Ligand code: SF4
């Protein structure tokens with residue numbers, strides 16, 4: 001399952017390199033944040049403990065590592081994979097779930113501040129694509145369900 | 156110049172409508188061919204949506220791009236997150252035809268099609284590349300000579316490079332160049348390219364978010380700048396709101412935070428109120444006063460020189 005998300009050949013080089021420590025803001029300023037330790041555990045097949053760790057949510061997705069990396073890979077890939085696996089198991093900060101819920105209900109992460117807009121003399125915001133988005137979401141979910149059924153039938 | 160749509164995103168209209176006002180004022184004041192479009196949704200936000208469902212992240216972004224594709228417009232966003240997400244999605248679909256087909260087969264059911272023809276850019280490199288030095292300098296009435304600015308790029312303005320291709324990803328220059336066109340000095344500082352860290356506030360790690368905000372604020376306080384200039388609502392939240400929260404707890408840095416168009420708008424002659432500067436949490440009064448003082452001193456200098464001249468002095 002983890003192999004689906006990560007290229008182990010690249011990860012192995014990463015485990016030996018560590019150049020990112022010098023540019024990664026979270027490595028530099030947040031105690032205990034150490035993507036290479038995570039990567040080594042992934043390579044050992046022993047990463048479960050990280051799914052519960054607050055550290056995997058401290059990657060800022062700033063892409064400094066990606067740009068610096070001679071493999072154009074980056075520490076962040078390991079952290080993103082960990083977060084994906086964690087959310088699949090329902091382990092994530094409460095705020096992430098709140099944001100997700102709002103997104104699938106409204107297509108947005110916040111509604112325009114109407115009172116403040118009026119006071120500032122801003123025009124009415126344009127209509128959002130909420131209805132069309134919800135339709136598209138239903139289509140997407142249906143496709144995913146079909147795929148899953150097909151997959152199970154093939155097994 | 157090709158007509159473009161402005162993609163406001165969620166955060167600016169919801170939390171910082173005064174930034175929207177500032178951007179609108181400047182775009183209109185410069186007479187740029189822009190439009191508001193109907194039908195956009197969240198870009199969508201990477202750290203929230205992509206961590207849960209990559210397929211939906213791509214599909215939603217493709218739909219937003221399809222809206223401008225259909226109208227033959229380019230897209231410009233004042234939010235670094237929005238533009239980075241949209242460009243990443245566009246790039247992903249460009250290299251993966253199967254995925255593109257799959258996405259389009261779903262979009263077709265709501266009457267849309269992603270082609271990816273639309274150019275996507277962030278407002279800052281857009282001003283640098285498309286508006287350009289001549290138009291910007293011609294629009295300026297009062298420049299910022301003598302003022303020191305700390306530019307904060309915002310990671311997603313130019314990263315990932317393979318998707319955005321709009322500035323050097325590790326050593327960007329365009330924002331600094333814009334400041335120099337406005338007459339200001341963009342100071343060099345050690346943590347200049349460090350991420351703001353606001354993402355931590357989205358994953359229930361507020362104290363760590365503040366810790367990241369301090370990294371930059373401490374350095375800027377010690378080297379002394381007149382203001383920080385940035386180009387992203389998340390960075391603004393981190394440095395204006397969160398700086399204010401710390402100030403309330405007695406930890407004061409006193410660094411005014413300006414959005415790029417605030418600076419350009421002031422130089423063009425708009426009042427601080429017209430740009431919504433009175434809505435910032437960290438007061439910009441000290442910054443404005445210094446600017447006024449510098450110009451008043453220049454006026455006095457000029458007057459004295461004229462008087463001398465009238466009296467026949469050789470100057
Ligand atoms: S993307 Fe994440 S791992 Fe990479 S440099 Fe930024 S914070 Fe560090």
Ligand code: SF4
Pocket residue numbers: 013014015017018019020021065068069070071072073074075
């Ligand atoms: S991501 Fe690339 S540069 Fe960073 S440690 Fe791994 S291999 Fe080295």
